[in-house]
Amino acid sequence: CQGPGVNGDEDRKQVTILGVMIGEQQEKIEQALAPFTEATGIEVVYEGVDTFATTLPIRVDSGRAPDLAMFPQPGLMADFAREGKLVPLGEILTPEEMTEAYDQAWLDLAAVDGTVYGVWYRASVKSLVWFNPQEFAANGYEVPGTWEEMMALSQRLIDKGKTPWCLGIESGNATGWVGTDWVEDIMLRTASPATYDQWVAHDIPFNDRRVENALDIFGEITQNEKMIYGGKVGALSTPFGDSILGLFTDPPHCYLHRQGNFIAAFLPADVDDDQVDIFPLPPIEEEYGLPILVAGDIFAMFNDTPEARQLMAYLASSRPHEVAATLGAYISPHKNIDLNLYPDRLTRKQAEILNKAEVIRFDASDMMPGAVGTGTFWSGMVDYIGGADGTQVLNTIERSWPR
Amino acid sequence: MTKAVNKSNRTNNTNRKTEFWQKLPIHIAILTIAFIWTLPSLGLFISSLRPRGDMLSTGWWTVFWHPLEITQFYLGNYGDVLRSSGMGEAFLNSLTIAVPATVIPIAIATFAAYAFAWMTFPGRQLLFILVVCLLVVPLQTTLIPVLRVYAQLGLAGTFLGVWLAHTAYGLPLGIYLLRNYIGALPKDLIEAAAVDGASHLKIFTKLIVPLSMPAIASFAVFQFLWVWNDLLVALVYLGGTADVAPVTIQLSNLVGSRGQDWYLLTAGAFISMIVPLMVFFGLQRYFVRGILAGSVKS
Incomplete structure (x- = not known):
């Protein structure tokens, strides 16, 4: 155990945090942490880096771990927890305090081998379809409640010579993750949550028939050139942040776009509030209902100092979540957040969808080993959308799973 | 005397002319390579002077189709970076x-x-x-x-x-x-x-x-x-x-x-x-x- 900070600063109480939020998001989290400093006099030094996944292991391995780290996915946190580098949350909060703050589903996501390590700070809701309600009203389209209705609407649009979907999966060296989100969402809607968990844990092979089934359903959209604006080439070459813009062109390039809540940051400034709306990606098999695919940011503690403990307890309280909620572009995974705190209609609706969800599951690619989750699963989606055979794609991913 | 000077001038001129023609391919090659080499930087520079929407909808080279339109250029990106x-x-x-x-x-x-x-x-x-x-x-x-x-x-x-x-x-x-x-x-x-x-x-x-x-x-x-x-x-x-x-x-x-x-x-x-x-x-x-x-x- 190394002493916190450098000598000489011992009388100045502080907690260091390494996180992924940068830019505008960093300013917001600093505002959410400000009440803590006001109340306790403990200074919080937040350092945001966009190379978090490489920077943090270097710091930890060289003995300079931050007091707290904000992980963009629980997979990396689990690695550190298994190495014994993290302090279990149970040493800071009682189980009652935890269940008071978070739903069991979120606590399960924060647990590694049965022990809870982290405090969830931000949630992303991924199972959303974005559309332009003005266009829907003008053409008499209705928001689909089931997958069949959604595909029927798509067909109707094609019959009229229009393009139903905008899809863009280009994302630099992370190209393909949009495709993995699609498959995960469909997987949740065509298989049980338990099967999904087995798939993530590799208890069933990646080329299992249920995964192939999900990929085939995705293929009904991607393998049909008329379904996507720009066809396969358009899907592969359009940056994910730009593809949503097709909803608002005149005439619209497309009418539907599936993407997480964070895409709101890419909406052009001249889009009015009544031009954009969302509905949850509809259910496919009735028995599995309407599950929601999520992602999120979670805090965990490396250095066991009294100040860090206080900050962890503060992060599990509703106060920072409330502050962040009022600042916008943020959804809290916390239980006790008043929906009216969210500043805009869309965020409120997203939080409502999240609260109502009976089943939530974390983004599978974020939980799988890096070689698959941020490697072959991504590249496999690129191949598949590019026209490769689905079975072969799944076999390739299965072979790449580290043993 | 003047004749001699004229003559030497003329040979000088013809020398220079042949030299120019001899070196022309090299010059063209150098200029072409230099142009290709600078092109991405030029594109980046022109893009930096355009608002986000324009960057998304049209290529940077389109500014040359009506280069005199000053309003298509925009300093906001520089302002945003410097003010951050x-x-x-x-x-x-x-x-x-x-x-x-x-x-x-x-x-x-x-x-x-x-x-x-x-x-x-x-x-x-x-x-x-x-x-x-x-x-x-x-x-x-x-x-x-x-x-x-x-x-x-x-x-x-x-x-x-x-x-x-x-x-x-x-x-x-x-x-x-x-x-x-x-x-x-x-x-x-x-x-x-x-x-x-x-x-x-x-x-x-x-x-x-x-x-x-x-x-x-x-x-x-x-x-x-x-x-x-x-x-x-x-x-x-x-x-x-x-x-x-x-x-x-x-x-x-x-x-x-x-x-x-x-x-x-x-x-x-x-x-x-x-x-x-x-x-x-x-x-x-x-x-x-x-x-x-x-x-x-x-």
């Missing part, structure tokens, strides 16, 4: 890192290069080979061990730590470059100085350093550019908090967690380019002088 909090501090940090991290390796490398080239001591070649071998060691492999040592010495998160790291990473190339240059200086000159009773230090300061200015200047540009553009070393040894973060970290944070503000990078690139350009043009006269030195007998 911490930009001034980041420039100061970058300078604080880059200036010593350029000066220290130059000083050490020049001394070492002289020793390798002109001083005889046992194991000289072996040591030099060792230094050259260091050229192929990827610096990424050193990050964790060095940071561990730094953490124990209390150097982690300090500017001194980054200076030392950059010095060490830059030295192999610097010694290699300078040794080759200094080793190629005329032997007679150094022997004459030695015969006249000049010590090694005197030969170094009075002869080697002035004569090696072109090589030192080119290494200075290399090293400065490398340190100025570095993100990884600074991020690992210094960290990314506002009080120490250089321009590169500040810029990479500017695009936002989802990369939604990517368009600001166009302007950011040109803003961060200003200082290296000043360094380059400031040192350029040394290149020119170095090339001309000794070309004419006086």
